[in-house]
Amino acid sequence: MTELAQAIRSGDRRALARAISLVESNSPLAPALLADLWPFTASARVIGLTGAPGVGKSTLVDRLARRYAEQGQRVGVLAIDPSSPFSGGALLGDRIRMDDPDPRVFIRSLATRGHLGGVNRALGGAIALMAGAGYGLVLVETVGAGQSEVEIMSHADLTVVVLMPGVGDDVQANKAGILEIGDLFVVNKADLPGSDLTVRQIRSMLGLLDKRLAQVPITKTVATEGVGIDALIQALDGFGRSPEELERQAARRRQQADRRLREALAELAVEEIRAGAGDDRWQEAITRIAARETDPERAARALLRPITKEA
Ligand SMILES: Nc1nc2c(ncn2[C@@H]2O[C@H](COP(=O)(O)OP(=O)(O)OP(=O)(O)O)[C@@H](O)[C@H]2O)c(=O)[nH]1
Numbered sequence: 001m002t003e004l005a006q007a008i009r010s011g012d013r014r015a016l017a018r019a020i021s022l023v024e025s026n027s028p029l030a031p032a033l034l035a036d037l038w039p040f041t042a043s044a045r046v047i048g049l050t051g052a053p054g055v056g057k058s059t060l061v062d063r064l065a066r067r068y069a070e071q072g073q074r075v076g077v078l079a080i081d082p083s084s085p086f087s088g089g090a091l092l093g094d095r096i097r098m099d100d101p102d103p104r105v106f107i108r109s110l111a112t113r114g115h116l117g118g119v120n121r122a123l124g125g126a127i128a129l130m131a132g133a134g135y136g137l138v139l140v141e142t143v144g145a146g147q148s149e150v151e152i153m154s155h156a157d158l159t160v161v162v163l164m165p166g167v168g169d170d171v172q173a174n175k176a177g178i179l180e181i182g183d184l185f186v187v188n189k190a191d192l193p194g195s196d197l198t199v200r201q202i203r204s205m206l207g208l209l210d211k212r213l214a215q216v217p218i219t220k221t222v223a224t225e226g227v228g229i230d231a232l233i234q235a236l237d238g239f240g241r242s243p244e245e246l247e248r249q250a251a252r253r254r255q256q257a258d259r260r261l262r263e264a265l266a267e268l269a270v271e272e273i274r275a276g277a278g279d280d281r282w283q284e285a286i287t288r289i290a291a292r293e294t295d296p297e298r299a300a301r302a303l304l305r306p307i308t309k310e311a
């Protein structure tokens with residue numbers, strides 16, 4: 001095991017922070033580190049929270065992290081897309097100051113720099129590092145303003161969609177996708193008028209989408225006041241207990257593993273083929289594609305041919 005992996009296992013927070021930076025910058029040191037920690041990541045529970053900008057996700061995550069920490073859990077918190085133009089670029093760690101930094105909570109935001117594939121890899125890596133560091137619960141905040149909310153599904157055991165009063169029509173009009181990804185819904189800012197109406201709207205839209213979704217829990221919270229947090233925690237902890245849910249979770253983990261395998265394979269295959277072809281052939285293929293003398297698929301097949309022949 002690498003020294004850094006050992007430090008992370010022993011609970012060294014600075015080592016964990018450094019490791020996340022390595023993953024974020026796609027350092028050549030990252031794969032070995034992740035491989036060392038991978039066996040220790042199975043038992044961590046990953047909860048994704050997504051929702052439109054400003055609905056109160058960070059405030060909610062902060063409350064949840066504190067409450068779980070009070071119960072003795074070690075909680076990792078990851079905020080994705082803090083540089084989103086929608087959110088004004090505020091980092092979770094900036095906006096929410098934990099007055100009394102709890103040693104059981106580790107907060108980190110991941111810069112996205114607009115690269116979706118990169119975000120996904122960095123996210124998967126950062127979750128694995130936190131899990132490997134012994135954070136039994138990892139909370140991930142993503143702004144549901146694009147594809148990142150779908151990305152979170154490929155990492156989380158459970159996805160929470162956060163809404164606020166007065167968004168029902170909006171959800172119906174153009175955010176149907178967000179309804180399908182929620183295992184659990186939160187109507188935050190329940191101190192504002194219209195929260196019960198929003199709950200009813202979500203309920204009826206879920207029912208229209210799929211009859212089985214009629215049972216999906218919807219809880220109301222006032223994150224700023226800590227109201228409804230216990231009920232939300234109960235719903236979160238109650239999730240995945242029934243035999244059907246357990247089966248779904250196992251299936252989801254297999255799907256996620258399948259996706260991780262494909263990603264790793266695609267990346268390795270490109271590296272191998274590129275190395276096998278040599279720089280001249282690679283550059284020539286690029287030139288010919290750009291000049292429209294060949295098409296990408298044909299060029300790719302030509303580069304693959306020697307390899308498939310060998311096999
Ligand atoms: N009235 C009210 N305001 C709230 C509540 N929860 C959060 N807020 C406020 O809503 C604003 C946005 O809260 P955040 O927690 O930063 O929301 P967010 O969803 O993380 O925002 P982005 O990360 O920018 O998408 C802040 O001013 C919070 O104080 C609530 O329950 N009621």
Ligand SMILES: [Mg+2]
Nearest residue numbers: 057058092141
């Ligand atoms: Mg936020």
